[in-house]
Amino acid sequence: MAGEFALIDRYFARPTPSAVLGPGDDCALLQPSPGMQLAVTTDMLVADTHFLPDTDPKNLGWKALAVNLSDLAAMGAKPRWVTLAGALPAVDEAWIGKFAEGFFACASEYGVDVVGGDTTRGPLNLCVTAMGEVAPGQALRRDGAQPGDQIWVSGRPGLASLGLALLQGRIELPEPWPRLCIGALEKPRPRVALGLALRGVASAAIDVSDGLLADLAHIAERSGCAANVKLVQLPHLPKGESYDAVLRKMALECQLTGGDDYELCFTAPFAQHLALGRIAAELELPLWCIGEMTAGPAGTVTVLDPDDKPVEFDSKGYDHFA
Amino acid sequence: MAGEFALIDRYFARPTPSAVLGPGDDCALLQPSPGMQLAVTTDMLVADTHFLPDTDPKNLGWKALAVNLSDLAAMGAKPRWVTLAGALPAVDEAWIGKFAEGFFACASEYGVDVVGGDTTRGPLNLCVTAMGEVAPGQALRRDGAQPGDQIWVSGRPGLASLGLALLQGRIELPEPWPRLCIGALEKPRPRVALGLALRGVASAAIDVSDGLLADLAHIAERSGCAANVKLVQLPHLPKGESYDAVLRKMALECQLTGGDDYELCFTAPFAQHLALGRIAAELELPLWCIGEMTAGPAGTVTVLDPDDKPVEFDSKGYDHFA
Numbered sequence: 001m002a003g004e005f006a007l008i009d010r011y012f013a014r015p016t017p018s019a020v021l022g023p024g025d026d027c028a029l030l031q032p033s034p035g036m037q038l039a040v041t042t043d044m045l046v047a048d049t050h051f052l053p054d055t056d057p058k059n060l061g062w063k064a065l066a067v068n069l070s071d072l073a074a075m076g077a078k079p080r081w082v083t084l085a086g087a088l089p090a091v092d093e094a095w096i097g098k099f100a101e102g103f104f105a106c107a108s109e110y111g112v113d114v115v116g117g118d119t120t121r122g123p124l125n126l127c128v129t130a131m132g133e134v135a136p137g138q139a140l141r142r143d144g145a146q147p148g149d150q151i152w153v154s155g156r157p158g159l160a161s162l163g164l165a166l167l168q169g170r171i172e173l174p175e176p177w178p179r180l181c182i183g184a185l186e187k188p189r190p191r192v193a194l195g196l197a198l199r200g201v202a203s204a205a206i207d208v209s210d211g212l213l214a215d216l217a218h219i220a221e222r223s224g225c226a227a228n229v230k231l232v233q234l235p236h237l238p239k240g241e242s243y244d245a246v247l248r249k250m251a252l253e254c255q256l257t258g259g260d261d262y263e264l265c266f267t268a269p270f271a272q273h274l275a276l277g278r279i280a281a282e283l284e285l286p287l288w289c290i291g292e293m294t295a296g297p298a299g300t301v302t303v304l305d306p307d308d309k310p311v312e313f314d315s316k317g318y319d320h321f322a
Numbered sequence: 323m324a325g326e327f328a329l330i331d332r333y334f335a336r337p338t339p340s341a342v343l344g345p346g347d348d349c350a351l352l353q354p355s356p357g358m359q360l361a362v363t364t365d366m367l368v369a370d371t372h373f374l375p376d377t378d379p380k381n382l383g384w385k386a387l388a389v390n391l392s393d394l395a396a397m398g399a400k401p402r403w404v405t406l407a408g409a410l411p412a413v414d415e416a417w418i419g420k421f422a423e424g425f426f427a428c429a430s431e432y433g434v435d436v437v438g439g440d441t442t443r444g445p446l447n448l449c450v451t452a453m454g455e456v457a458p459g460q461a462l463r464r465d466g467a468q469p470g471d472q473i474w475v476s477g478r479p480g481l482a483s484l485g486l487a488l489l490q491g492r493i494e495l496p497e498p499w500p501r502l503c504i505g506a507l508e509k510p511r512p513r514v515a516l517g518l519a520l521r522g523v524a525s526a527a528i529d530v531s532d533g534l535l536a537d538l539a540h541i542a543e544r545s546g547c548a549a550n551v552k553l554v555q556l557p558h559l560p561k562g563e564s565y566d567a568v569l570r571k572m573a574l575e576c577q578l579t580g581g582d583d584y585e586l587c588f589t590a591p592f593a594q595h596l597a598l599g600r601i602a603a604e605l606e607l608p609l610w611c612i613g614e615m616t617a618g619p620a621g622t623v624t625v626l627d628p629d630d631k632p633v634e635f636d637s638k639g640y641d642h643f644a
Contacts, residue, residue, distance in 0.1 A: 025544070027363040030359060031458070037354075041349040047444075048444070077349060118449075123447070125445070142348070
């Protein structure tokens, strides 16, 4: 067994120009940039819980890294280094090769080195730890929002969970939405450039992994204020001839409570409105102002209809925001 | 489910005085010491592969952290911060409480802060990433051994696998060995103080996780030389009235090829002999000079009998060193 897994370890040992010492010793050795702070995050992905067991291993490799880079993005940190630990039920070199292809494609696109890891036998489990750098005082924390700050979200949250519904045959959508939704699910794009651009602009940020409202509630809770989200300010949903009331309700639920999107939700003072418009244009990434922080009870998120009346939802994942 | 796991996450969120920002945001924020390098290691522990499913959760918590601190020790790095990701089949608060007790006992003893983590549902799996600091050029790498360097090992490698054999009822040992062996298996002591003391003294180091000969072979391979281990220089084995030939053979195999010990195996020039004696006395930790690096084929480890004749073993885990 040791031999098999040593083989896998070598598979993941590629040049690490940004490290003093890469894989193959007891530890990797890294030289942090002078004066910078280190942002560190770890995520564990488990078959059945986080992905379908028959997920394309190349997509899975991409996503295992992307979800961690998304946490660095939400902190405004520049991704630098990652480690990968994995348990595999068997040594399937074709599967491993495709997984590595996706993982290193993401690493290469976002400029991180894979500096260490561990491989073992066990039920399929992938654990990535990512490290990035951010100057002291520049990190985008969850606890900096103030009443009156505007609430923003990037891209189109909800696409990933619509993509899952499509793959499971629960809905049908007209073109080009299937491609967009399944792409969002299978190959999420961590908003690293946005996170970097938001330093000094946003007052708080989080990535949308659990669902827009749930993640916004984390900002509200940590910041000691409340949040109002306006339905009419949400990004457009898929439209088409099959776009009936049932589908509209599901799409809205995906948008507000679906997870796995990895867009950034953030707050910023109104004075940053124009700066955010410029950032959106430069990054060619839509940014939507969807509401406002208020002085209400800490952690409360309220969705308002066009008449500013609270809307109630009956969906799992987010069960009280009357 | 989210609620249950949020509860667990809070269980592991304790004060982190050494971090700028601890658990609860997208990332932890750490301020590396000026000029120091960061040593990073990650290890994944899986039920059945690395520990018995009915292992005392307090011991498991200790060990999950200890094996990572051992990698930092082998690098000569000072432990600073760790993250913990875990998959649990169910939320068993009693189990989690005991696991956390052991994990934080180890963290407290070795002065590390638990700065972040992730908890999810899945087959039992624990992944720790540990970060330490070491001055540039001071790290104990595997690739620094030279022909003529002496080979050293701390403590009594083999105790842990003898402990496993005891628990499995495969052997009996006289007092005080059962206590020592089971203690070595269940609560390994990462040799952090030794690793720090070896900076500037040892030429190469590794921790004994796979077995003494296998880990020494890693040093030999990375250093481009060979290693001779002398049977008569190995630490004393358990003795007693039940210490027959079969037991002696098993004990020797455990000593040479048993894993899970987390002692340090290292090399040093002969000129450091006295310095190592002083370190052993100061740390109250036996250090054994067990052989010598040679100019032989890279990665080759040879065990010599009292007449300097090569000894052959038939054991799994290490199958060729004629």
